[in-house]
Amino acid sequence: MSKQYRTAITTHIDGKPHVYGYDLNKLAGNSSFARTIYLILKGEMPDKNSEKMLDAMLSIAIDHGVEPASVVAARNVYSGGSPLQAAVAAGVLAFGEYHGGAIEMAMENFKKYQPFGVKKLVEDFAKTGVRVSGFGHRLYTVDPRTQRLLELAKEFGFWGKYVRFAVDLESELSKGVKLLPLNIDGVFAALLLEMGFNPKVGKGVFIIARTPGLVAHVVEEALREKPVRRLNEKDIEYDGPRPRK
Ligand SMILES: CC(C)(COP(=O)(O)OP(=O)(O)OC[C@H]1O[C@@H](n2cnc3c(N)ncnc32)[C@H](O)[C@@H]1OP(=O)(O)O)[C@@H](O)C(=O)NCCC(=O)NCCS
Incomplete structure (x- = not known):
């Protein structure tokens, strides 16, 4: 009978975690984060140029200012009193077809x-x-x-x-x-x-690249801003009904 979960990614060999057969203890200190990300997404080690290319992509997409929907979502969720992980998850949820999810x-x-x-x-x-x-x-x-x-x-x-x-x-x-x-x-x-x-890895690569930026924004929100952000009424246009009887 087949077991409940099947995975080819990580297992313990001699008590140590191995990713696609590579000992994480040996990668630590010898392999860049980008190289290990490539390994876990593809199942094989990159050559030097693939590592450099992926590293450049991850670096260039790390943040794009406070304006994008994901950062506004993350900072607002934190400012409402939710913890960091909820705020970062809210930012990730804003990655859609029009922003980072294409x-x-x-x-x-x-x-x-x-x-x-x-x-x-x-x-x-x-x-x-x-x-x-x-x-x-x-x-x-x-x-x-x-x-x-x-x-x-x-x-x-x-x-x-x-x-x-x-x-x-x-x-x-x-x-x-x-x-x-x-x-x-x-x-x-x-x-x-x-x-x-x-x-299938496409959206994931953007999430991996941008999550450090989201964490930085949420931490900045925590350290520099007062709780409970609220839009300014002068920036709101109300176009619903006037008081009714
Ligand atoms: C990213 C994006 C939301 C920016 O939009 P924008 O520059 O503000 O453009 P607008 O939404 O004002 O659209 C203006 C016109 O250009 C058209 N347009 C914009 N992006 C288009 C695209 N990728 N393909 C075809 N037409 C496009 C729109 O259909 C619109 O035409 P309409 O007025 O007849 O509806 C938009 O270009 C888009 O949807 N791109 C595709 C999704 C994508 O790549 N997302 C990742 C973004 S990093």
Whole structure:
């Protein structure tokens, strides 16, 4: 009879935890965190350039200011009196299709359409009106984080068919009414495919990258702000009914 849980990730060998066969006690002190993250997500050790690429991605996405929905959610939940873990979890819950949660879908799209070319994707999406995951940004017309990661992709040997497809798609989409820059989710998607990751890890990589930022914001909220944030009434427009009898 099969056992209740099956896992290939971690087990104890001679009393010591091993991840995919690697002794954590030996990795500690010898392996970077990015390298160990790659191992646990993929089941194998990265080569030097894959390690550097993943490390750059994790660093560049660590925070993006107090403004994003996830940080506002995390800080507000903490300010209501909930503990750090609840506040950070609230921040993670705000990662959705429009903010940090588009990587998996972008990976699926790139995989599906890369053999047919960018024009086919643009045509199909135009018919349905669905937004193309990984493109567009509220703040940027050119996302500087994307530009840096593309530079590093060239340097570390990841300028392959998926990165080319993503860059070509950015040009094709931007022929429309609005500039739609390749955003951080889009460039992550292309790079994760170049590194051979399954699309299912996509959202997880963003969560891993951004969680230290969320923790920092919640700790700052704890140390610097008074409890109970409240919106200022002058910033609220009430457009409901006037008093009724
Ligand atoms: C990120 C995003 C929310 C930023 O939006 P924005 O720059 O404020 O743009 P708006 O929401 O004002 O949309 C303006 C127009 O551009 C279009 N548009 C925006 N992003 C688009 C995209 N990725 N694909 C196709 N059309 C897009 C919208 O449909 C909208 O057209 P409409 O007015 O006819 O509805 C948006 O670009 C988006 O939804 N991108 C796809 C999801 C994604 O990549 N998320 C990860 C973000 S890091």
